[in-house]
Structure formats: C-alpha cells, structure tokens
Amino acid sequence: MEGFPVIDLSKLNGDERSSTMEMIKDACENWGFFELVNHGITPELMDTVERLTKEHYRKCMEQRFKEMVASKGLEAVQSEVSDLDWESTFFLRHLPESNISEIPDLEEDYRKAMKEFALEVEKLAEQLLDLLCENLGLEKGYFKKAFYGCKGSPTFGTKVSNYPPCPKPDLIKGLRAHTDAGGLILLFQDDKVSGLQLLKDGQWVDVPPMKHSLVINLGDQLEVLTHSLQEVITNGKYKSVMHRVLAQPDGNRMSIASFYNPGSDAVIYPAPALVEKEAEDIQLYPKFVFEDYMKLYAGLKFQAKEPRFEAMKAMESTVNLGPIATV
Numbered sequence: 001m002e003g004f005p006v007i008d009l010s011k012l013n014g015d016e017r018s019s020t021m022e023m024i025k026d027a028c029e030n031w032g033f034f035e036l037v038n039h040g041i042t043p044e045l046m047d048t049v050e051r052l053t054k055e056h057y058r059k060c061m062e063q064r065f066k067e068m069v070a071s072k073g074l075e076a077v078q079s080e081v082s083d084l085d086w087e088s089t090f091f092l093r094h095l096p097e098s099n100i101s102e103i104p105d106l107e108e109d110y111r112k113a114m115k116e117f118a119l120e121v122e123k124l125a126e127q128l129l130d131l132l133c134e135n136l137g138l139e140k141g142y143f144k145k146a147f148y149g150c151k152g153s154p155t156f157g158t159k160v161s162n163y164p165p166c167p168k169p170d171l172i173k174g175l176r177a178h179t180d181a182g183g184l185i186l187l188f189q190d191d192k193v194s195g196l197q198l199l200k201d202g203q204w205v206d207v208p209p210m211k212h213s214l215v216i217n218l219g220d221q222l223e224v225l226t227h228s229l230q231e232v233i234t235n236g237k238y239k240s241v242m243h244r245v246l247a248q249p250d251g252n253r254m255s256i257a258s259f260y261n262p263g264s265d266a267v268i269y270p271a272p273a274l275v276e277k278e279a280e281d282i283q284l285y286p287k288f289v290f291e292d293y294m295k296l297y298a299g300l301k302f303q304a305k306e307p308r309f310e311a312m313k314a315m316e317s318t319v320n321l322g323p324i325a326t327v
C-alpha cells in the first residue's frame with residue numbers, strides 16, 4: 001500500500017502546483033484523509049495552543065477524568081467496553097456565535113490563543129474547500145455557499161481532547177470507530193503519542209504524528225455534496241472514511257479537532273453539476289437540512305453512515321424542502 005498522503009501546501013505557490021492539486025485529489029478520492037505541512041498556520045501559534053491545552057488538561061481536566069474512570073470502574077474491566085471512550089474532552093463553538101467566553105476554567109491567554117487559532121483554521125478550511133471545488137470542476141465558493149445556508153454562517157467548532165494513558169488499551173478505545181457527520185475536519189494532533197487510525201481497504205492504517213502538521217478528513221456532508229452518478233458503483237466521489245483512536249498504555253495524546261460544518265439550516269444534496277442529466281431520477285443520496293442529519297447522527301454516530309443516508313432519504317419523501325424560513 002502506498003504511504004499516507006502528506007501534502008506540502010506551500011507548493012501551491014510554485015511550479016509544483018498541479019502535482020500538489022493532483023495529490024489532494026487522489027487523497028480525497030482514495031483516502032478521505034491527508035496530512036498538511038506548511039499550511040500557513042505558524043509553528044509559534046501551534047506551540048502556544050499545544051502548551052496551553054496541555055496545561056489546561058493538567059490543571060482542570062485530569063482530576064475529573066480520573067474520577068470518571070474510578071466511578072465507572074474502567075481501570076479493572078475484564079471485557080471489551082463498547083459504550084464508552086477513554087477520552088477527556090470539551091467543546092468550543094466559534095460560529096455562528098462563539099461560546100468561548102462562557103466556558104469555565106479557561107485562562108484568559110488560553111481563550112485568546114484558541115480564538116486566534118480558530119480564525120486561522122477557519123481561513124484554511126475555506127481555502128481547502130475551494131481547492132476541492134477546483135479539483136471537482138465546481139465553481140469557486142460552491143461548498144462555502146452550500147455550507148452557509150440562509151442564515152449566512154457555517155457551524156464551526158473545536159473539540160479539544162486528551163487521551164490519557166490507559167491500563168486496558170485492548171479493552172477500550174480512545175474513541176470508537178465512526179465517520180464524521182460534518183464537512184471538513186482539521187486536526188492538530190499530538191506529535192509524539194499516536195493512536196489515530198483510518199480504515200482503508202478493510203485494514204486499519206495509522207495516521208502518522210508529525211510536528212506542526214494538520215490532519216484533514218472529509219465528513220459525511222462532503223460525501224453527499226460530491227456524489228456523482230459516474231461513481232454509481234462506489235457511490236460518493238469523495239468519501240467520509242471510518243476512523244478511530246486507540247487508547248495507549250503510555251503517554252497523553254492531545255487532539256484538537258476543528259469541524260467546519262454546514263449551518264444548521266443549510267440544505268445538503270449532490271452538486272447538480274456533478275450529476276449526469278440522463279440519470280437524474282436515480283437518487284442514491286438524499287436531500288436534507290443539516291440540522292436534521294445531526295439529530296439523527298447524535299444517536300447513531302458509532303454506526304455505519306449508509307443507514308443514516310437511507311433514513312434521510314425516507315424523511316425527504318415526507319417533508320417539503322421548499323424555501324427555508326429564516327426566522
């Protein structure tokens with residue numbers, strides 16, 4: 001198997017632009033994942049975010065995690081745990097409205113660094129969406145517009161996680177296998193403690209830790225939006241891919257995953273420009289409001305995505321997707 005795709009984004013500005021675009025296309029079609037270096041977010045800002053995230057975990061999260069482990073008896077389990085993950089998390093929302101000022105226990109410098117980091121990640125996400133449009137032959141801004149919905153904003157947030165050392169890594173996952181519900185996911189992961197794996201051709205493949213890189217993956221919404229009937233056998237042109245985090249016996253894994261998702265009222269369906277006319281009546285993918293998909297996903301995250309798409313199709317036939325009220 002060829003190696004995990006690592007893409008140097010700075011090469012978009014030089015002679016290697018077309019080969020770099022080709023690498024992004026190949027990664028989207030065949031991996032659903034890639035790792036970016038020289039992506040424009042400064043090493044200094046990433047170092048600050050990492051330092052403050054690790055400090056915050058030690059100060060505010062570690063004790064709480066230990067109490068959770070003790071209360072559920074996770075240190076001494078004898079059989080596989082299938083309803084819990086070995087992770088400590090909190091969630092920051094940036095768009096449509098930031099909740100950073102409401103999160104308790106965050107030092108002021110940490111709030112400031114996370115706000116700055118989120119702005120940079122948002123810019124990068126929009127740049128990447130345009131690169132995907134270019135590779136697909138869609139007009140510039142197509143995905144951004146699709147994600148903005150009537151209210152004019154994507155949903156954008158960051159899940160800050162730590163995966164502490166685990167005494168029973170064969171019996172509990174750091175995070176159970178799933179595909180991501182949303183659009184584009186940009187992950188700043190620990191450069192020393194690994195654990196993230198994706199499913200490729202039936203095999204779990206490690207996503208290599210690499211300093212100052214960002215791991216990008218595609219969520220279910222990009223699979224729906226890029227559906228093309230040329231790809232009728234394999235369904236979506238671009239795929240959201242199953243991934244998981246293994247718990248590790250040593251080391252604490254930091255994971256800062258930012259989700260650039262459609263707005264709650266955005267209507268998601270295959271881009272008409274990618275769907276051949278003669279086959280328009282063959283509908284493999286649904287048309288739905290993103291918020292409805294998220295309600296369904298909340299209960300079915302750790303299951304295959306296909307039944308979710310089927311459920312949205314069934315819902316589509318019972319609701320009217322006319323103009324969406326904006327109030």
Ligand SMILES: [Fe+2]
Nearest residue numbers: 178179180243
């Ligand atoms: Fe995920």
